[in-house]
Amino acid sequence: MRWTMEDLDLLDEKEIHQLEKRVDRLMSVWQIQNLRGNAAVFHDDQHIGEQRRELNALNYPGVDAEGILEFRRKPVVDSLEGNMLIHPLTTPVVEVDESNTKARGVWWSLGIEGLSISREIPTAIISVGMVPGAHVKVDGEWKILWGAWQRTAKNEYHAGWVESMIPTNTRPPLTPEQDRQGFGRYAYQKDRVRKAVPLPPESDTWNNFPDEWDQNWMTKAHL
Amino acid sequence: MVERKRKENLLAALNRLEAWHEIQNEMGRITAAFNFKQKDVVENHFALNLEDVSLEYADEGRFEGPEAVKAALDQLMGEPAKPGEMIDLQLTTPMIEVADDGQTAKCVWWCPGIGASVDDKGAHALWIWGQIAVDFIYLNEKWKIWHLHYFRLINCAYEKGWVEDLSRINRVNKAMHPQSLPSTYHNPYSPLSIRDGIPCAPRPYKTYTEKDRYWELSRDKR
Numbered sequence: 001m002r003w004t005m006e007d008l009d010l011l012d013e014k015e016i017h018q019l020e021k022r023v024d025r026l027m028s029v030w031q032i033q034n035l036r037g038n039a040a041v042f043h044d045d046q047h048i049g050e051q052r053r054e055l056n057a058l059n060y061p062g063v064d065a066e067g068i069l070e071f072r073r074k075p076v077v078d079s080l081e082g083n084m085l086i087h088p089l090t091t092p093v094v095e096v097d098e099s100n101t102k103a104r105g106v107w108w109s110l111g112i113e114g115l116s117i118s119r120e121i122p123t124a125i126i127s128v129g130m131v132p133g134a135h136v137k138v139d140g141e142w143k144i145l146w147g148a149w150q151r152t153a154k155n156e157y158h159a160g161w162v163e164s165m166i167p168t169n170t171r172p173p174l175t176p177e178q179d180r181q182g183f184g185r186y187a188y189q190k191d192r193v194r195k196a197v198p199l200p201p202e203s204d205t206w207n208n209f210p211d212e213w214d215q216n217w218m219t220k221a222h223l
Numbered sequence: 224m225v226e227r228k229r230k231e232n233l234l235a236a237l238n239r240l241e242a243w244h245e246i247q248n249e250m251g252r253i254t255a256a257f258n259f260k261q262k263d264v265v266e267n268h269f270a271l272n273l274e275d276v277s278l279e280y281a282d283e284g285r286f287e288g289p290e291a292v293k294a295a296l297d298q299l300m301g302e303p304a305k306p307g308e309m310i311d312l313q314l315t316t317p318m319i320e321v322a323d324d325g326q327t328a329k330c331v332w333w334c335p336g337i338g339a340s341v342d343d344k345g346a347h348a349l350w351i352w353g354q355i356a357v358d359f360i361y362l363n364e365k366w367k368i369w370h371l372h373y374f375r376l377i378n379c380a381y382e383k384g385w386v387e388d389l390s391r392i393n394r395v396n397k398a399m400h401p402q403s404l405p406s407t408y409h410n411p412y413s414p415l416s417i418r419d420g421i422p423c424a425p426r427p428y429k430t431y432t433e434k435d436r437y438w439e440l441s442r443d444k445r
Contacts, residue, residue: 001245002325002364003237008230016225016233023236030243030319037318037331038424042444045420052444082386082414086352086376088315088333110335112352112377114386114412122414124384157384 025096031142032094032103032135039144040087046080049073057136057143062213076169082116087127087149093200100137102212104201105147107131113154115169124157125166132198134212145212150198151187162190235325242321242366246328246359249366250314254334258311262300266293270360270367281353281375281411282394284403291402298400307346312336312353320425327369328359329425329438337381348381349391356422356439358431372439374422375411389413408440420444 011019039055049072058065077083091108113125133147155164165187167179174182186197198218202208209217249268256264270276271289278292279285286295316333331354338349353376360369379388392411410416422439 001241003234003241005230005234008234013225016230019237020229020233023233023240026240027236030240034318034320034424037316037333040316040333041318041331041420041422041424044418045444046418047420050444080417082416084412084418086333088335090315112335112350112385114414116414122386124386157386 021100024100028096028100028103028137028142029094032096032105033089033092035135035142035144036089036105036107036131036133040089043087044085046083048075055144057138057145060136060138060143060145063145074171076171077115077117079116079119082114082119082122084112084114085127086113087111087129087131089131095201095203095205097206097210102137102206103135103142104205104217105131105133105135106198106200106218115166117169123166126153126155126157126161127151128153128161130198132218136212149183150185151183153188154184161188165189235323238325239321242325242328242361243319246319246321246330246366247314247317249359250330250332250355250357253368254312254314257300260300260304260310262296265300266296268368269371270362270369272362273360273369275370276368277370279370279372279407281373282406282409284399284406286400286402287404294400294402305341307339307341309339310336310351311338312351314355318424320427322431323427323429326361327431328357328366329428329431329435330357330359331355331422331424331439349378350381350385351378352376354422358435360431370436372407372422374408377412385412386414407437 008016035055042052042055056068057063058068087109088111089107089109092105094103094105096103108130109128111127113127114122115125116122129149129151131147131149134145135142136145153161154166155161156166165184167174167176168183186195201217205217253265253268269292271292274288276289276292277285277287278295280295280299286292312334313336314332314334318331319328321328334353334355336351338351339346340349354374356372357368358370359366375392377385378391379385392413408421419442421442423441425438428435
């Protein structure tokens, strides 16, 4: 279906204004989905340090740009080959604020990985999680303000997610306790009741939590 | 009084949003038809009236032109399904850019999937994951596939997984289809492969030109 100018000529100024606002916010949902897809592509790519367009809002007040860049440059494996981080994005819930400058989103993901730290035969990994985060419009373009991977399961393929939990790969390696305080904070544990985190953003999320840095929306459905 | 330019911008945005929605539905229908092995339905989604319509499938080569595309689909889906056979690809991670002129769109989906193959020992469960890059073109008020490229990521026995079973990541050594042209890219996961962000995410663009062909293979991430 294509809209025509005749369709728009039937609308008065107020209706045009309302339609413009709605269209702009829907365009933002689309652009944010593209942005997060692009981030998934970059996450899988193994060429750390390579020049690439910036997806994060590095110049936004409060962003630790140097910390982000330093984290990105750190090699955590010796070998390029055999490593893979495929985290497909599903189940999107995206809410854009009235000003069309801030947006929250949560995606779920059922993914696969290959991990070879020191050129050993890779480990096949099932990687399940969520991607919660906030986004801001900077110079007309949507950028990631914060939010990355939240693990549900990261298990050796044959062992399954009940018996196996592989910690986030860092140098030096994390202890299981350290891992549970970080990316593994909400990960599956067979002796625990699952916590409902992150909740998807509600349609009134920006009324209830107007600060883009506020993360309480992920744990509280309503104030 | 709303100025003309403002209305033109709104009109363009509305039509691009409609395109975004229609293309996702179209790709969903094509994927369902592919999974159900409905060759004629899949074929009807291609812009077969265009000389440069194309299909590239993993390492089976590139098929250029209407007759070659039909031949490729016949190779992929021409045989009736055997009991126990299955392919079940799913579309996730949509990255869609509709041209400013609204006539074309560049798209990528990541496709987790499962399948089953059959031999004289019975049916065998498979993981079948890949990515799809597509150029859509708007013809006669319908979005049609202009160029489609399926990238294989893994294709392995379920019980072994993608590290142990590499037997299906490359085609067997039998003659290529006579209408195939050399593949542009084939880099499935293996313990020795290196991931390099291909297909890349499409970037906003005004109108599709000759230089846009194979945009999905760009390694330049700037």
